Amino acid sequence: MDNCGTKKGLLLDIITLLSKTLDLDEGVKLDHGQRVGALARALASSLNIVRPDLLYIAGLLHDIGGMGLNDHVLHHALHSFQDMEARNHSSHGATILASFRPFAGIAEWVRDHHERYDGSGFPAAKSKQEIGIEAGILHLADLLDVFHRTDANLTQDKVLQFIDHQSGRAVSPAVAAVGKRLFAGDAANMALLTGPLDKQMHLRDFSPDLPGLQEFTHPELICQLLWLIAHVTDKKHQERQDHSIKVAFYSHHIAKALNSPDLAPMDVLWAALLHNIGLCAVPREDLQLDFDIRPEISLTYRQHPHLTAELIAGIRGLSHLAPIVAAHHEYYDGTGFPLGLKRGQIPLAAQIIALANTYHWLTGGAVH
Secondary structure, eight states: OOSHHHHHHHHHHHHHHHHHHHTEETTEEOOHHHHHHHHHHHHHHHTTOSOHHHHHHHHHHTTGGGTTSSSOHHHHHHTTTOSTGGGGHHHHHHHHHHTSGGGHHHHHHHHTTTOOTTSOOSSSOOOGGGSOHHHHHHHHHHHHHHHHTTOTTOOHHHHHHHHHHHBTTTBOHHHHHHHHHHHHHOGGGGHHHHSOOOTTGGGTTOOOOOTTGGGSOHHHHHHHHHHHHHHHHGGGSGGGTTHHHHHHHHHHHHHHHHTOTTOOHHHHHHHHHHTTGGGGGSOGGGGGSOOSSOTTSOHHHHTHHHHHHHHHTTSTTTGGGHHHHHTTTOOTTSOOSSSOOOGGGSOHHHHHHHHHHHHHIIIIISOO
16 A cells, blocks of 8 residues: 555645645636646646656645635736735745645745746745746746636737746746747647646656655555645634644544444544535635524535535545545434435444534634
8 A cells, every 4th residue: 555656646636636625716616726737847848857747746736825815816816916915825835835844845936936037026026046947937837827817819829929028027038938939839738728637647757756755654644635735725714723633633532432343533534634625615705604504504605515525536545535524514313414414324424523523613613
């Protein structure tokens, strides 16, 4: 189970899950991180960067520091980051990534991906050679994805003109030249911007040789990555800071105390860490409500367990957790949601998470 192939697939599946979670925007899947990752990987390959796969990961996670903002980072980008708080997302993201040793090497790229060659960027107003080539690649990939969302009739000529305009301003002439070569050399590369995302791209040419990765056993790697997801997604609402982590702690201890042959305590822990990722699709105003089953609770909120399960179902080795997270708001008497399950229809692990969830709120976790 600890072989490199298994770790490779697991790592990339969970990173992709985190990127998809970051890009949930009140019911819409933006896929911004995946698009930036694909563009960054292609640009890095054209520039003969030794590890283009790391640029793909950096692209997936480049906006990880923006979860606590009042709107998705992409919307702030479309408004030129007029909100000063939004300008801190890159440095926040670098801090988060640096806390997990295998991602420490990409933290600097993420921190600097809004620095501009002309010195007018943020967070540190770096310029020219102060900005690493990898950060410049991320910046151009980010700019291209934002640009393509503003023009429904994007053409190859428009993309080349856009890149030319960024040269010596947003990015170095060297990075701009690579971008122009990529899109001028093969018109098919326009699909990187406008075509469907290549679901298998992340598996190509990826090396699991990340610093410190082999120090983790398979379960330890899962715990570290799922903790990171829980920590980031709980930031969407200040009342939920570390809520999922605390619920996971309680749930794991309850599962161990039950000592049931039908329970795997680590599965309960992992499901609890992920149980609320679907909330990232819920409008922030709906998260202000208390959570009794009432008509005014939005349909989007009622569907968040289903969305969470849908996201988890695509992770090899963790898909069996999907029925657990899907049922964590079902009530024993059948009055819960989203399916109105009752009694034995509700997985025992889901009942444990529901109990831990309630205990956390009752002991001061939040308003509900």
